[in-house]
Amino acid sequence: MLLIIGLGNPGKKFKKTRHNVGFLVIDEFSRENDFPDWQESKKNNCLYAKKEIASKEIELIKPLVFMNNSGRVAKSISRKHNLKPGDILVVHDDVALPLGKIKIVQNRGAAGHKGVESIIRELKTKEFSRFRIGIKPLEIKNVPKAEKFVLQNFSKNETKIIQVVVKKTCQAIKIALEENLNKAMQKYNQ
Numbered sequence: 001m002l003l004i005i006g007l008g009n010p011g012k013k014f015k016k017t018r019h020n021v022g023f024l025v026i027d028e029f030s031r032e033n034d035f036p037d038w039q040e041s042k043k044n045n046c047l048y049a050k051k052e053i054a055s056k057e058i059e060l061i062k063p064l065v066f067m068n069n070s071g072r073v074a075k076s077i078s079r080k081h082n083l084k085p086g087d088i089l090v091v092h093d094d095v096a097l098p099l100g101k102i103k104i105v106q107n108r109g110a111a112g113h114k115g116v117e118s119i120i121r122e123l124k125t126k127e128f129s130r131f132r133i134g135i136k137p138l139e140i141k142n143v144p145k146a147e148k149f150v151l152q153n154f155s156k157n158e159t160k161i162i163q164v165v166v167k168k169t170c171q172a173i174k175i176a177l178e179e180n181l182n183k184a185m186q187k188y189n190q
Contacts, residue, residue, distance in 0.1 A: 001057040001081050004029070004173065005074055007092040007115040009151075010064045018135040019067060019150040021093040021162065022115075025133065026060050029170045035060060044076045054178040067115040071122030078123065085127040089176070091169065092116060095146050097134025100161040102169055104176075104185045105130050112146070129181055131169055135162075 006026030007019075014020055030038070035049040047062040059081070063073040078088060092115055097103055106129045110116035120126045135150070137158065154162055168188065176184040 001059060001083065002087050002089065002177070003059050003061060003074075003077060003081070003083060004089045004091065005061040005063070005070070005077075005119075007067060007070050007090060008062065009067050010062075014151065016153045016159075017151050018095075018154060019093055021133045021135060021166070022091040023062055024162070024166050025091045025131070025169045025173075026062055028166050029173055030060055032170055033174075038062070040064070044073060044080065046073045046077065048077075053174075056177060058177065068118055070115040071118030071120070074119045075122040085123060085125045086129075088123075088128040089131065089173065090116065090119060090128060091131045091173075092133070093135045093150060094132040095136050095150060097132055098136050099134050099138055099158060100165045101134035102165060102172060102188045103132040103134070104172060104181065104189055105132060106181065129176075131172065133165055133169060 004026065006022035008014065008023035009019055030049055033051065033053060035051045038047040038049050040047055045064050047064060049060045051058055061073065061077060063070050065073060074088065092113060096111060107127045109126060110120055172184045172188045175187060
């Protein structure tokens with residue numbers, strides 16, 4: 001089994017914020033690949049959907065906790081299924097990358113991302129794969145106060161760019177599942 005965790009904050013208030021790009025990707029991936037409706041796991045504090053793709057059982061996860069506690073959900077689900085870190089893909093926003101850029105990485109530090117920090121802390125390893133999605137506006141060199149910036153909604157122009165990158169990220173995930181992560185990295189890490 002492979003676990004794909006989209007990071008975000010639960011609730012309508014955060015739905016269209018920069019920090020919820022992981023949820024946008026997971027929702028789109030679920031739609032594009034005809035996953036069943038989301039179900040809630042109160043025990044694991046998440047929404048989940050399962051389906052087989054490329055002869056692999058895939059479970060999509062949207063934590064129902066705030067970003068900084070995402071690791072609790074990752075730990076709970078990975079224990080439930082007895083998964084190794086290599087069986088986990090995490091999709092999240094990245095304020096260090098330009099808006100619309102995708103960067104696929106493995107075995108890397110959190111670089112200040114609180115949700116990723118939480119997962120590393122709870123799993124006691126950084127040996128999982130991540131699909132980082134750039135949210136830094138192209139016209140800004142340094143993002144002021146990242147904590148506030150990531151909780152802002154995208155502008156209309158940014159939303160158009162994000163819609164494209166969400167679809168590209170779904171394609172990258174599909175390549176990683178059907179072929180391998182290195183193929184996805186070669187194609188999308190440019």
